Amino acid sequence: MTSGLLFALVGAALFALGVAGVVLIDHLLRRILAFNLMGSGAFLVLVGLAQRNGVPDPVPQAMVLTGIVVAVAATALALALTRKLHALTGRLELPEDADD
Amino acid sequence: MKRFAVIASALLFVGSLAAAMLELAPAAIDLRGPVAAHLAASGVSHPVTAVLLNYRGYDTLLEIAVLLLALLAILAVVGEPGAARPAPAHPVLQTLARLATPLMIVVAVYLLWAGAFRPGGAFQAGAVLAAAGVLLHLAGLLPGWQTPRLRLRLGLAGGFALFLAVAGGLLAQGTLLQYPPALAGGLILLIESGLTLSLALTLAGLFLFLSRDEVAP
Numbered sequence: 001m002t003s004g005l006l007f008a009l010v011g012a013a014l015f016a017l018g019v020a021g022v023v024l025i026d027h028l029l030r031r032i033l034a035f036n037l038m039g040s041g042a043f044l045v046l047v048g049l050a051q052r053n054g055v056p057d058p059v060p061q062a063m064v065l066t067g068i069v070v071a072v073a074a075t076a077l078a079l080a081l082t083r084k085l086h087a088l089t090g091r092l093e094l095p096e097d098a099d100d
Numbered sequence: 101m102k103r104f105a106v107i108a109s110a111l112l113f114v115g116s117l118a119a120a121m122l123e124l125a126p127a128a129i130d131l132r133g134p135v136a137a138h139l140a141a142s143g144v145s146h147p148v149t150a151v152l153l154n155y156r157g158y159d160t161l162l163e164i165a166v167l168l169l170a171l172l173a174i175l176a177v178v179g180e181p182g183a184a185r186p187a188p189a190h191p192v193l194q195t196l197a198r199l200a201t202p203l204m205i206v207v208a209v210y211l212l213w214a215g216a217f218r219p220g221g222a223f224q225a226g227a228v229l230a231a232a233g234v235l236l237h238l239a240g241l242l243p244g245w246q247t248p249r250l251r252l253r254l255g256l257a258g259g260f261a262l263f264l265a266v267a268g269g270l271l272a273q274g275t276l277l278q279y280p281p282a283l284a285g286g287l288i289l290l291i292e293s294g295l296t297l298s299l300a301l302t303l304a305g306l307f308l309f310l311s312r313d314e315v316a317p
Contacts (some may be wrong), residue, residue, distance in 0.1 A: 070167075076310070
């Protein structure tokens with residue numbers, strides 16, 4: 001097993017942790033953290049799989065760099081929406097669905 | 101029950117994905133060769149920068165547009181500007197922040213310049229500059245930003261506008277963002293300089309616009 005493959009396996013585990021967090025956690029800040037964990041897992045899979053035979057590939061690395069910046073933008077937007085929700089309702093959880 | 105089902109399916113997902121990765125055949129398409137073969141014509145000697153700003157320049161163009169869009173959405177969401185200056189921090193932290201900021205600016209310029217031939221580039225440089233802004237804000241030296249006026253708006257949109265202008269100017273050749281090899285190095289440096297400034301302002305703005313309606317305790 002090369003270190004690249006190990007990165008990819010850890011990335012898959014991080015992604016699944018993040019998905020479970022997004023589904024299970026009600027607190028919005030922690031849900032945003034879980035969402036970021038999902039993103040980091042996906043980036044690790046991309047970079048790790050591309051260099052599993054030992055030689056790094058610049059194309060996925062550049063795509064991940066792009067992805068990191070977009071993830072930062074998405075996180076900031078999510079935080080702004082959370083702040084607005086907190087200012088309007090004083091809560092940090094989304095209201096429950098009626099049929100849930 | 102829901103918790104158990106979610107955890108079980110997540111574990112199943114990891115297991116099957118790991119099994120697939122361990123069995124995965126070598127990639128059918130290998131782009132390392134083409135990237136290395138055309139590096140001389142790309143204007144820079146570091147492959148990641150060449151991919152970011154030459155081979156796949158339109159990705160970077162759209163990425164800076166996404167950042168700008170996120171900032172506009174945040175400006176639309178956050179409320180009326182209120183008391184913006186945070187409580188002044190401990191004097192030691194303030195002095196350290198004052199000392200660190202010039203160093204961070206130097207590091208950002210170095211990262212921008214180094215991007216041509218080693219890991220670095222506009223995004224890293226912009227992130228360091230934005231971190232300097234956030235540090236000054238947290239130390240109580242820089243107030244949160246109010247609704248941007250013309251100069252700040254020009255700074256925020258300038259990198260994207262410059263990139264778009266270069267792309268439009270080169271469209272006369274027939275292909276979007278195909279630099280002539282003789283000019284490629286200069287054009288990439290020009291775009292990266294504009295991107296650094298705009299990215300720094302945008303990333304700092306993501307923080308400083310959000311904290312502007314913070315009411316001082």
